[in-house]
Amino acid sequence: MKDHDTLEHRLTEQGISRRAFLKFCAAMASLMALPPGSATAVAAALAQAKRPSVIWLSFQECTGCTESLTRSHSPTLESLIFDMISLDYHHTLQAASGFAAEKSRDDAMKAYYGKYLLLVDGSIPTKDGGVYSTIAGRSNLDLLQEAAKGAAAIVAVGTCAAFGGIPMAKPNPTGAMAVSDLIKDKPIINISGCPPIPVVITGVLAHYLTFGELPALDELGRPKAFYGETIHDRCYRRPFYDQGKFAKTFDDEGARNGWCLYELGCKGPTTHNACATTKWNGGTGFPIEAGHGCIGCSEPNFWDAGSFYTPLPAPTAEVTTVAGIAAVAGAGAAVALSALDRAKKKHMQQTHEKLTVKDLHD
Ligand code: SF4
Ligand code: SF4
Structure with a gap:
């Protein structure tokens, strides 16, 4: 079992410069919407943070969430974060296989009982005793329940783990x-998205290590710092929306001029995520910049709601939230489903605030 030393020691070992680390801390402070000048305090806290044990379980998923996290080139914010945790079990990334892999999970669960972070991607099949997805002869349900017992907190990575995602789409055979x-x-944190944005995953981990508590969550258990606004709130095409300038086809003059994609089915107004601010691929762009509307991948039931190329109810400049659009338009299918799930999952906020980083390595 590895010694969980401080982050500062680990970074020194990895040859990461102080300058690169401070740059990372400044970016994290900005991402977490902290006041200017917070980077130094973030750096001091992170430098002394001990690396928590992390067990990552993958269930019914496409590995897109792991792909998202690993599609980065060193040195990046994401790779720095990997130095901040001790990834003791991960089906895809670990070197061990077979019995040795299962033993590493058992060892970590025993050694850090009550202190490790459990990250999960993928949904869990429950029909017919969970036989539709097994690992080492055990159902996903069995593995989740076992690992959850000793976890300090659970991070549901991606829309499948957070809300069921595509595997739960009708007819949900598993x-x-x-x-x-x-x-x-x-405590459960949902980092939804299909896949989720890598810097959102790392930002949540950085917040946990820096402040010793879970970040503030929205009514669906998502960190507010990243899901507090809609894509539409921060979209660079928003001025065209406000002016009523809409592309009618993907190759008309409006599309070539970069006008709003609302009439082509963009779900930005009802989708909470950070794509328009953090962007993707190292901050180079996001789907709407590539000319395609948002399909709402970070919201519950996005797949069953479908209608990816059907416009939402009529645009109203003042109405940009799910609740607002529902009130004005009588709630389209996607909006109604979203509101239903928000109510259903509201309880998840209640137990999160008091968990501290101390719990991870006392
Ligand atoms: S409808 Fe879509 S493309 Fe238009 S401003 Fe909103 S998020 Fe951007
Ligand atoms: S723009 Fe919309 S559909 Fe695309 S990744 Fe972001 S939240 Fe998902």
Whole structure:
């Protein structure tokens, strides 16, 4: 078992310069919407933070979430974060296989019982005893319940783990469920998205290490710092929306001029995520910049709601939230489903605030 030394020691070992680390801290402070000048305090806290044990379980998923996290080139914010945690078990990334891999999970669960972070991607099949997805002869449900017992907190990475995602889409042949549908006695953070933005995953981990507590969450258990606004709130095409300038086809003059994609089905007004601010691929762009509307991948039931190329209810300049659009338009299918799930999952906020980083390595 590895010694979980301080982050400062680890970074020195990895040859990461102080300058690169401070740059990372400044970016993290900015991402977490902290006041100017917070980077030094963030750096001091992160430098002394001990690396927590992390167990990552992958269930019914496409590995897109892991792909998202690893599509980065060193040195990046994401790779720095990997130095901040001790990734003791991860199906895809670990070197061990077979019995040795299962033993490494058992060892970490025993050694850090009550202190490790459990990251989960993928939904959990529950029909027919969970036989539709097994690892080492054990159902995903069995593995989740076992690992959840000793976890300090659970991070549901991606829309499948957070809300059921595509595996839960009708007719849901495997009885797929979200982590929060099955685990009720642990703090759960949902980092939704299909896949989620890597810097959002790392930002949540950095917040946990820096402040010793979980970040503030929205009514769906998502960190407000990243999901507090809609894509539409921060979209660079928003001025065209406000002026009523809409592309009618993907190759008309409006599309060539970069006008709003609302009439081509963009779900930005009802989708909470950070794509328009953090962007993708090292901050180079996001789908709307590539000319395609948002399909709402970070919201519950986005796949069943479908209608990817059908416009939302009529645009109203003042109305940009899910609730607002529902009130004005009588709630389209996607909006109604979203509101229903928000109410259903509201309980998840209640137990999160008091967990501290001390719990991870006392
Ligand atoms: S509708 Fe879509 S493309 Fe238009 S401003 Fe909103 S998010 Fe951007
Ligand atoms: S723009 Fe919309 S559909 Fe595309 S990744 Fe972001 S939230 Fe998902």
